[in-house]
Amino acid sequence: MSLSSTDPLIIPEQPFLKRVFGMLWADKFAFVAAIFLIIVLVLAVIGPDWLGELAGKQNLRGRNLAPFDWGREWVYWLGADALGRPLLARIIVAGQNTLMVASGAVVMSAVVGTFLGLIAGFSGPRVSQVIMRLADVIMSFPSLLIAVIVLFLLGSSILNLVAVLAITRIPVYLRTTRAEVLEIKERMFVQAARVMGASSRRILFRHILPVVLPTLTTLATLDFAYVMLAESALSFLGIGIQPPEITWGLMISQGRQYLTNAWWLSFWPGLAIILTTLSLNLLSNWMRIALDPVQRWRLEMKGRKNG
Amino acid sequence: MKRTMVFGALMAASLTAGISPAAAGSGPIKIVLAEEADLLEPCMATRSNIGRIIMENVSETLTELDVRGKKGVMPRLAEKWEQNTDGSWRFHLRHGVTFSNGTTFDAKDVKHSFERIMSPKNACESRRYFGGMNVAINIVDDYTIDFKVDPAQPILPLLMSLVTIVPEETPLEFIREPIGTGPYKLSNWTPGQQIVLSARGGYWGEKPQVTQATYLFRADPAVRAAMVQTGEADLSPSISQLDATNTKTDFSYLDSETVYLRIDHNIAPLNDVRVRKALNLAIDRQAFVGSLVPDGAVLATALVPPTTLGWNPDVKVFPFDPDGAKKLLAEAKAAGVPVETPITIIARTANFPNVTEIMEAIQAQLQDVGFKVDLKFVEVAEHEGYYSKPFKEGRGPILVAASHDNSKGDPSFTMFFKYASKGTQAGFSDPKVDDLIQRATAAVGDERAKLWSQLIAYLHDDVVADVLLFHMVGFSRVSERLDFKPTIATNSMLQLSEIGIK
Amino acid sequence: MADHLLEVRNLSVDFFTAAGVVHAVRGISYHLDRGETLAILGESGSGKSVSSSAIMNLIDMPPGHISSGEILLEGKDLLTMAPNDRREVNGKRIAMIFQDPLSHLNPVYTVGWQIREAMTTHGMAQQEAEAETLRLLGRVGLPEPEHAVGKYPHEFSGGQRQRVMIAMALALRPDLLIADEPTTALDVTVQAEVLALLKELQRETGMGVLIITHDLGVVAEIADRVVVMEKGVLVESGTVREVYKNPSHPYTKKLIAAAPGKGEMHRPAVKAEPLLVVRDVRKRFGAFDALKGVSFDLAAGETLAIVGESGSGKSTLARMLLRLDEPDAGSAHWKGRDLFKLSPAELYKLRRELQMVFQDPTQSLNPRMTVYQLISEAWAIHPDILPKAKWQERVAELLVQVGLSADHMGRYPHQFSGGQRQRIAIARALALEPRLIVCDEAVSALDVSVQAQVIRLLDQLRRDMGISFIFIAHDLPVVRDFADYVMVMRKGEVVEMGTVTQVFDTPREAYTRALFAASLDPDPDVQAAHRAARLERAS
């Protein structure tokens, strides 16, 4: 008895970008989040080239410079770290590594996990068993321990870090995808595709995957926070990213000992993590709706009304 | 049901712990340490996390190094000693000493203790001080014992300050309940939580003021400092410089850790002395002191601290001279030395306070004069792989940032390992160095001091063996109810009997 | 004037939805007295359930909004009552039963608990409620009430669950019972029983019954008066007979005309060479015998209707013909080759010739694909049918063929009504140019008027293109106008098979006759006669 089926809707198709913008405008939180993320992304791309030198410029006489000294150069507005390097510049420069590690790990684990999950959900019991046992092994392997062992074996580099963080997160995607696939593959439209003679690959990637995708997107954005924090925890244990490379997690970990004398050292990078994850979450909530043709109208309506 | 019982027990424990007797002049204390003792094995007491707890508290040694005054090696379980004509050493043991298990201390215990250390059935680490020596032990009578060492060891009495004495019944394998002649005995050990030492009756020496010491373990320095501040502990031998803000409770002390960059002379461009000198000139050591390195730290001219025999006051710290460094580099370059080759600094995470910042700063300073420097942080095991021989084939030019601890008053514990051709951490091989080390090790008295001085100067000025940085300063926080000043030995040993209660 | 038991006056309810504000009901008024049964008749989207939701305070606000009107229960306006008083009315004075009892019963509590709760919520003591629960379960005809109270909803059959719902609703002897499509998901025979029970209970308690339905047959069977709704407006009201015999509004006329089972029956030509020969198909699911040996023949251009209630095995049979399930035994020869023994590659080729249209187009169309993608996927899978350049053109043709327009191509399924969606599903099946289409309850979920349209469409396709159909349904009248042959199934076996005239005019088996007797006729007079006959048989 859904009311939306009363009349066929005629929604004039707008150019893609305009539509996206309209839908974003409709959700102010998501709009702000998107703008913030774009800024973060842009800074992450240009940051090291733009400010790399400045971020590394030491000044032992200006150690732990307090923030909000508007009289100084803008890069010092958030204060300076233990070597007198401008925190704002460092946060901008660190953004690149942070986002690279986090998105690298999230994308890698999501792709591998989803792929294995699709296979496990769709193939026979034997293959599924093997994959699920593999997931169990990783799941019951404490993630920090995997990280330590692998980083000891392979050495601590950004790539290895990405790999380690990805490995520990694979089961999450794997199990979610598999559970969803088991449910979705019984749905009528999948049966309909089979009746048409669609191959398993087609059914998996054209029919099942798009339905699972929103859930995975949400999961991935949540994981983004997790991965940034895990990276930070590894830095705390001294096995994460190693200086002179910087990430937000490493900055927090390094600034932690100054917490009582110079809170800003660990506070600003912490804030950067929080704001980024918050924005990602807001945006993913928006995306769930925007990606779903059934729900999309909510945003399009508001977008038009407001815009 | 079970849960309430456990909680009940916890409550009860906390209540009793909360009440501390106010008896002036004596009483229990709590000490918070950074690293838990995983063993309380006497023959491992030369390892600092173990030694800090049991060395001279539970397990005593024949001799003891005076670190507060300048008295040198002092008697402990040995009342006196002399060198026999054949070069062997005779120790006269103290009478009337008993172990905490009631048995009487005599020469057989000493012999057993020594043999136990040397036994291949365990992994006693004190053995390392007797590497390459043949020791024959002869019990003269119950309270007299001869050590004949080949080659002759002029500093055997000092070495004996590292040999903890256990009863002769002690098995060769590691034990978990140390029995010793010290003023304390182990009364409780809850792994992961605490170790409790209690003063025991029947100790041969003066009765200490501390009746009981509870050792707690917290990895985070801020937490350790906070615990003394809140009264949860009375003493933390090591806190962070940053937390040492209260002049009434926080004391700095030269902690015998010397920080340096070990240069691998085998690989170009580090095989060139101009380059090594340039490294030294490029670093503004003084700028670190009071910023990343605490005030009170001493710029190092040798790998051993100034309290060590033969330390050479004439050797001067390299000045901060970036132009000089650039010039030297230019010279070297003109002579065909590949100074452009990137040099890697290998440092160990959490090796010493502010290690990351210090290394980042050094990297920047070296880069300022034209070096290409990479910085790589590794964990303990990997660091050890870079630091000790055999070195990896195909390695590039490497500087290993390391910290070396010699609080024992004699350079012999340092020089052979770090500089002799066969030394496990030596980055070069120089016949003159080898010769000086050999002669100094065998020498005694002023001759010994002179040779060591000579070696130190030669290493610093001529070989430019490494980039010596600082003799570090540690900070301790001592509750105002205690009367205690940390010393250079506090890192490896914390004698409860030296702690007074106000 | 004495107050009516229930009077709805000038009620308007709006919803904020996709298309902006939808006026779900606009200024409707009706009333109901004790002992009376009023039916609200309408198709999906007519707003027929909205007023009852408003009565029960079940409208979520927002997105809902009551913009005008009052709902008087014995003269007191429910809409202006304090929330707590309003809540006290629910369950105690007005109770409600719903269409799909499985989802409307809480799956994780026993039915006993749920019935008890209806009473304890309104202050009855636990023990008293327990005793009353047993009595109620017995009263609604559930076997072994003592045993039943401890069971969970999923352990009952559909009809039994609706009985539980009724017991729960009647627990506090309400003055008014609202029944929202109470029998829609039930088999015809069960439907008749449930409606009879409702009538009986109404006689016993004297309550007013407000029944909401899309089915003229239900109205004819149970209601005294009827109001007809279309697009939120009340278009006609009167006694059931008046409205049926003498509809004044064109919509009502259309609705009555669309009721199935009145047209000319097919008279199939002489049996042609069979296209599909099915022999002795068997299937077990665990201990359950789903199919116990089914055989039939089907020729080109013929329609075979398979009729049976739930559990008869009709859908299992369809799924096996399309190899969605594997049979345990038997054969199905398609143009001489056994479908059950085809290799995957052979099967892939054969898929073009055998297609299926599913019951619920909402579920059988991938919600994330546009109409164009949905239909053209057929050619993506079988690229030799049509070059990509021609897809657009052909999709447009197909859409027109099934009665939609070409510019619907870029839209998503949810933007269409149920009937339109089913047309899309049919267009998709046609894209492969099949020889046989299996329709599994393809019109069951559709409104009557739409049902008629879709069946006309199928019939036309058969005539124009010579496609054969296997048409699966649970309701006999639906297949009457369309089938050449009818096969009645029950519990995995074929009960009766014959041409449509044979089965409809001279049913041989008792079960077939029972099915006919249970299916409701939209004509209240015919239905009254049926009822009388049934009562006679029962006594």
Add this chain to the structure above:
Amino acid sequence: MLSFIRKRSLSSLISLIGLLVLVFFLSRLTGDPAALFLPVEASAEMKQQFRELHGLNDPLLVQFGHYVGSVMTGDLGESLRKARPALDVVLEAFIWTLWLAAITMSLVAVAAIVVGSLAAFRSGGFFDRFSSMISLIGASVPDFWLAIVAIVVFSIQLAWLPTSGTGSVLHWILPIAVLFVRPFGIIVQVVRGSMIGALSSAYVKTARAKGVKAGPIIFVHALRNAMLPVITVMGDQAASLLNGAVIVETIFGFPGVGKLMIDSILQRDFNVVLAAILVTAIAIFIMNVLIDLAYALLDPRIRH
């Protein structure tokens, strides 16, 4: 039920064996414990002797054979560092972890369910926005940072709670509070999502039609139905707590298994690492079985 547990045990056993084999070889590839047990000045002979003593000179496969052999007899070997049975070391630490995890998860469960349910009940409302903002922020704060701030505030500034260690009930408050934050943030979101679904379901409509009050509708009708996904996520969170809260244990000096595990791998104390993994894996297995039982308890449709 029994046969179900048996089947589960078997498949878990396979995973467990796989895990142990993996850890055995991987950890041994990370380096030589002798170099870490002995000081840098120790001679090659001493290191050799140490390896000899602990059988580390044998080829890896031989070592593995020995290990399997002794595990079969229930002996998980001795800790290299602590000179005592590895299993004792691990069990001692695990008890603490178990308590910490159990108490934290219980509190998280109660709090997350209440907050998540209320947020779902008025979804989109102020409380909903507020609680999801707070829980998200909570879930994105590094725990070591939180731990130190908590100590500074509650132990030093306010002097309400002891800084660290064990001993009284008070000692548990800060570690639990710090551990609480992240799982709470995650589970609140899951509860909220699941409850929104449950609250819009048909049976809730029935309950409203019966006149049931809001409280019972949320916490009796909807909650039990919404619990299945919540329990799954709670299981995952509990598992990661059982694997040890390394950082919280390190900072608060809590003698749990997480720190033990990391310390042991840092020191290459392989037997302890393996024993720790074995013990936690078994605990997690038991927990998973309990979760399955909880499923069946909550939802009669799952009971067979």
